[in-house]
Amino acid sequence: MRLATWNVNSVTARLPRLLDWLENTKPDVVALQEIKTTTAAFPADAVAALGYETAAHGDGRWNGVALLSRVGLENVTRGLVDQPGFPGPEPRAVGATCGGVRIWSVYVPNGREPDNPHYAYKLEWLAALRTTVQAELGSGPFVVTGDFNVAPTDDDVFDPAAFVGATHVTPAEREALASLRAIGLVDVFPRPLKYDYPFTYWDYRAGAFPNNKGMRIDLFYADAALAATVSDAYVDRNARKGKGPSDHAPVVVDTAD
DNA sequence: ATGACTTATCCAATAAGA
Numbered sequence: 001m002r003l004a005t006w007n008v009n010s011v012t013a014r015l016p017r018l019l020d021w022l023e024n025t026k027p028d029v030v031a032l033q034e035i036k037t038t039t040a041a042f043p044a045d046a047v048a049a050l051g052y053e054t055a056a057h058g059d060g061r062w063n064g065v066a067l068l069s070r071v072g073l074e075n076v077t078r079g080l081v082d083q084p085g086f087p088g089p090e091p092r093a094v095g096a097t098c099g100g101v102r103i104w105s106v107y108v109p110n111g112r113e114p115d116n117p118h119y120a121y122k123l124e125w126l127a128a129l130r131t132t133v134q135a136e137l138g139s140g141p142f143v144v145t146g147d148f149n150v151a152p153t154d155d156d157v158f159d160p161a162a163f164v165g166a167t168h169v170t171p172a173e174r175e176a177l178a179s180l181r182a183i184g185l186v187d188v189f190p191r192p193l194k195y196d197y198p199f200t201y202w203d204y205r206a207g208a209f210p211n212n213k214g215m216r217i218d219l220f221y222a223d224a225a226l227a228a229t230v231s232d233a234y235v236d237r238n239a240r241k242g243k244g245p246s247d248h249a250p251v252v253v254d255t256a257d
Numbered sequence: 258a259t260g261a262c263t264t265a266t267c268c269a270a271t272a273a274g275a
Contacts (some may be wrong), residue, residue, distance in 0.1 A: 009274085010264055034274090036264065061265050062273070092258070110275060149275070168275060204262035213275075247263075248273085 001099060001256045002027045005145040005218055006239070007107070007201075007248035010036040011066070014246055019057035021239055022050050025252060028071045029098045031105030033147045033248075035064035039091075042066060057094040064091050065146065067106050071099030080132040084124040086194075093129070099228070102136055106146035111167035117254075118166055122149070134183050142223040144185065147201075147248065149217055150177050152187065155197065156216040162168055168217065169193065171248050177219075186227035188220040190235045198235045199247045209240055222251050229256040 004027040008014040011032060029186040035042060035058045039186040042056035058179070065074065075094040086109065095104040106129060111122040133144055150173040154160040156231030163169045181187060199214025208214065220233065232254040240249040 013264065034264090090265085110273080112275085163275095166275075201275075206261045208261095217275080244263095 001029070001101070001257065002252065003029050003103070003143060003145070003220070003255070004225070004250050004252045005029075005031040005033070005105065005147075005244060007033040007147040007151065009034050009216060009246040011064075011193065012037055013244070014085045015046060017239070017244065017246075019046060019050065019154075021048065021236075021250065022068075025236070025250070027252065028039065028069065029103055030068045030099070030250075031106035032066040033064075033105060033144050035062060035066050036061060040240060044244075046244050055094055055096045056090040057090050057213055062090070063107055065105045067096045067098065067105050069096065069098035073098050073208070078102060079146065079239045080125075082131055082136060083128045084121055086121045092125070101141040101143060102139075103142075104133075104146070105143060105146040106148070107239055108147060111150050111173070114167055114170055115232070122167070123172055123176060126173075126180070130180050130183065132178075133180060133185070137184055137223060141226045143220065143226065145178075145220040145251070146220075147217060147231035148177065148219045150161065150174060151215050152177055156199075158199070158213040158215070168215065181221065184186070184223055185221040186224050187226055188230055188233050188253055190220070190224050190233040190253070192235055193237050200235050200251060202240060204247050217250055218251050220251050222253075224253065231252065232251040
């Protein structure tokens with residue numbers, strides 16, 4: 001199977017690129033984040049023309065996630081167990097069973113600054129994600145993937161000095177990810193198509209992409225058995241090139257079966 | 258540089274992103 005995740009930064013703005021990418025990459029299942037539209041307005045017909053079923057979860061201007069699958073899409077779950085709100089619940093997680101794999105598309109809250117209430121919300125949200133994963137893990141192939149908004153180590157940012165005092169790199173955020181992995185998940189580490197490290201996000205500003213000032217924050221966590229079948233994984237930085245890209249690149253993971 | 262882009266929305270100035 002070919003599985004993928006991509007923060008598209010508006011599925012409406014990115015639709016031509018998404019359709020081209022689906023045709024060329026031919027993933028079986030894709031987890032999307034920041035669709036920035038409603039569940040009803042998701043361009044499900046356009047992706048259906050390429051053979052994909054859709055499970056979208058969005059409420060408008062911000063956030064929003066989706067799963068696209070051409071290998072079946074069953075048991076759709078929107079939201080987490082005991083999910084916190086800011087102040088109300090936000091559409092940041094959707095799960096489904098696709099071709100025998102239980103897969104979640106997640107868009108973890110940004111956190112803004114460590115002293116901002118949004119940061120506490122981020123940690124609460126990650127705790128709810130852990131609870132949800134723990135309830136489902138152990139009954140077959142399992143994946144939770146998406147934009148985690150956390151750089152797991154200092155290697156995952158272009159310059160740790162540039163992130164002192166910022167979110168995405170704090171010990172509490174990293175411990176939240178470690179706690180998630182400790183349940184039994186493996187960080188499927190992709191290869192870069194260029195340079196020596198697989199960043200997945202580059203700021204739109206100041207030439208961050210051409211200068212490769214990126215971060216690895218889009219992650220693919222799989223149960224150990226599924227991770228053992230991974231034959232290839234890469235960051236498709238080609239999707240970050242050219243006119244009108246998302247600021248995130250897709251992560252593509254191939255498994256043996 | 259309190260910067261630099263890009264998005265959707267009360268279509269114009271704003272909030273949010275990371």
